[in-house]
Amino acid sequence: MSQNITLIATAAMGLESVVASEVKQLGYEANVENGKVIFNAPVSAIPRCNLWLRSADRVKLHVGRFKTETFDDLFEATKALPWENFITEEGKFPVSGKSVKSTLHSVPDCQAIVKKAIAEKLKLKYGFAGNLPETGGLYKVEVAIHKDDATLTIDTSGSGLHKRGYRIGQGDAPLKETLAAALIMLTNWKPDYPLIDPFCGSGTIPIEAALIGQNIAPGFNRDFTSEDWKWIKNRYWDEAFEEVEDKANYSQKLNITGYDIDHRMIEISKENATEAGLGDLISWKQMQANDLVLREQNGYLIGNPPYGQRIGDKEAAGEIYSELGKIMKKHPTWSIYILAAFDAFEQKFGQKATKKRKLFNGFIQTNYYQYFGRKQ
Structure with a gap:
């Protein structure tokens, strides 16, 4: 994939400007919203942001955003998105969700509908009549609906970015x-x-x-879910790790x-x-x-x-x-x-x-x- 993608670096409340500053230091233009920093970037930004962002909670791939007030709208708008650009035919794609102040308030129903819509799209693309195998890489999808505005993302990080890989022990109230x-x-x-x-x-x-x-x-010192994604070229990860080594003092x-x-x-x-x-x-x-x-x-x-x-x-x-x-x-x-x-x-x-x-x-x-x- 050569075109730019949209990424979302999620942030704890009050830290959005810190995360935005980090994103800009990596060379990407950032827009700040509550709890997140949104930016367009090349695919190579997925390895770089996961490796370098110190204050962000996660890096998510933005797949689509649309208004939705009915389950039919949610299904059709989700199915219309280019899931085949990101999820391979054997990919696992569990769906989580949240809904705040929205007509579609049943999160389990929203999750099930999004899951079905993605499956239908992928079956059409890959020529499956029955169920998709879901035996390959992990693509954790999230549907987040706020005031009838739905955002669909895929998590690129895996474990939250606060999990650096060095914490062997901790006290009763550890600081993230x-x-x-x-x-x-x-x-x-x-x-x-x-x-x-x-x-x-x-x-x-x-x-x-x-x-x-x-x-x-x-x-x-850790791994990321997106390291297994075939559409992210290996050289992007290699270059990102080389940059990490070159810039360390x-x-x-x-x-x-x-x-x-x-x-x-x-x-x-x-x-x-x-x-x-x-x-x-x-x-x-x-x-x-x-x-x-x-x-x-x-x-x-x-x-x-x-x-x-x-x-x-x-x-x-x-x-x-x-x-x-x-x-x-x-x-x-x-x-x-x-x-x-x-x-x-x-x-x-x-x-x-x-x-x-x-x-x-x-x-x-x-x-x-x-x-x-x-x-x-």
Whole structure:
């Protein structure tokens, strides 16, 4: 296939602009909608985007979009789409769905109709009288209907892009790798500056920072569903992996440290960092936040401390914020970035944030409190 295709990089609420920036850095023009970034690109963008996008949840192939209010409309409009350009005659194509504020509100019925319409189209194309074999590559189709507007896509990623392949262990409330990467990209940290996470848990923020610091593609250590798609030439994948290797800066020195009060989390962090190939690049230390000592200037503190909801309680969380605020007040050259679901965070921290950004950590609404340091 030589013509351009339309791709959708899905994004957690509040991170659309971060994902769009990444898409543009890869050389593609992007349009932002709620929860997604849409762009036209050559087929070679499927390997590149899956390998490089740090903050996106998935990369989906956009097959078609149309208005639909009846099951007949849904069937005919789906059947009219060029499924044969993407799904091979032996391909497996399970259909998932969702419907919001739409006339066709029964998701199981919508899924069944889309499945039947695609099957009819493929049987016509490949000359099958009976059922299609569905023994080959996987093409996960989604029908998403919002206010009677249906979008049909095929997932190119497989497992969500947050699954980098390095997480051996985790704590009770792990931070998604995609969100951790976004928290770093929302700062102006450069790999020449020190970076610490006083609440590192299983090490996600320091590990993602090291990947960013050495320009290592986050998808280098995993597989993608679309690697098995015959219409994506092997050379596109080969070229994408070559680009990943060429652009990595393994000689970049880093000053990244993760701290946690729990020695078990420090051990898990070390294991995860080693699995990511970053074992010697990140320092780890068991320590509580109020024992933090900073000897350098112009550093960055990026943290996801306990919220007082899922871990501990609000009073304990407030004490942590208060102690951290007292420590960081002595270090005005440091920039501080804290993700917290605590309405009185600024009051406890003892300082109004330079900037605040609403983000979601899973289903928890949070604020990303940003304090810009005075650089020397």
